[in-house]
Amino acid sequence: MSSYEENYLARRPEYLCHMCGKCCRVVTTSIPYKELKKRSQKGEKGASDFLSLFEPYESIEVARKVDAAVVDNIINRLIDDGNYNEEEITFYCCKYLGDDNLCSRYHTRLTLCRHCPSSPWSIVPPGCGFEGWLFWQREQEKQKVRLLKEELIELELLKHRTSDSQMLDKIDSVQSKIRKNINLYKRYGSENW
Ligand code: SF4
Ligand code: SF4
Structure with missing residues (x-):
């Protein structure tokens, strides 16, 4: 499946x-x-x-x-x-x-x-x-995106606490993956969630 x-x-x-x-x-x-x-x-x-x-x-x-x-x-x-x-x-x-x-x-x-x-x-x-169920599903998806945005902020803060270049590269790579995931929801207005 x-x-x-x-x-x-x-x-x-x-x-x-x-x-x-x-x-x-x-x-x-x-x-x-x-x-x-x-x-x-x-x-x-x-x-x-x-x-x-x-x-x-x-x-x-x-x-x-x-x-x-x-x-x-x-x-x-x-x-x-x-x-x-x-x-x-x-x-x-x-x-x-x-x-x-x-x-x-x-x-x-x-x-x-x-x-x-x-x-x-x-x-x-x-x-x-399905109206109510779809509303609930949308809210769940929005919550996932909010959590991803929180992770982005935490990673940004982490970047300011390290000078290890390998660590910084890893953080950049994770942030880039998270941004890609958030962008999947852009057409539904994820910038405002
Ligand atoms: S749209 Fe699909 S489910 Fe609806 S009547 Fe037509 S064939 Fe059936
Ligand atoms: S999916 Fe919604 S609109 Fe379509 S038949 Fe079922 S209740 Fe009616």
């Missing part, structure tokens, strides 16, 4: 899902539709998998008529993150979602479906059963 599966997916309590189907009925991607199609034509698996399931709504307004709360939640989040560009945003619905809100190919659903919500920072529909 990969560390992503061990650290995140295997711990995710599936029973929290109340099978409302909202995350299959109105979704978007960070990549514009035109670009997704290009990538799919070039054989990129992620893009091809997505387009094999999801069909685009004609417009944001049409998607809003299906579920305004989900559309507005996504748009507000994109605005907050500074990533909202109405020209580039497309909403989609999965063609395998049944009228009963259940997946008609649940047992053969693709990895992208099995991984959803795929990270503590995934945007989930308002009222999604």
Whole structure:
């Protein structure tokens, strides 16, 4: 099992899902539709998998008529993150979602479906059963980053207490690894944690 599966997916309590189907009925991607199609034509698996399931709504307004709360939640989040560009945003619905809100190919659903919500920072529909759990996971990740920042400070202080060049090199190397780890969270705002 990969560390992503061990650290995140295997711990995710599936029973929290109340099978409302909202995350299959109105979704978007960070990549514009035109670009997704290009990538799919070039054989990129992620893009091809997505387009094999999801069909685009004609417009944001049409998607809003299906579920305004989900559309507005996504748009507000994109605005907050500074990533909202109405020209580039497309909403989609999965063609395998049944009228009963259940997946008609649940047992053969693709990895992208099995991984959803795929990270503590995934945007989930308002009222999604995972909301509280994802919040808790984000707080745990933030706490890890805070501890790493504390370690950086301690190492910086240690540097001022030694003149041993080998020791200083070791400290630099450890600090560099810690900074790399912290940078993994930069896109989620780790500078402010
Ligand atoms: S295939 Fe099933 S689980 Fe995946 S998006 Fe469609 S309805 Fe949802
Ligand atoms: S929106 Fe959340 S609760 Fe609803 S089906 Fe998707 S994962 Fe489950």
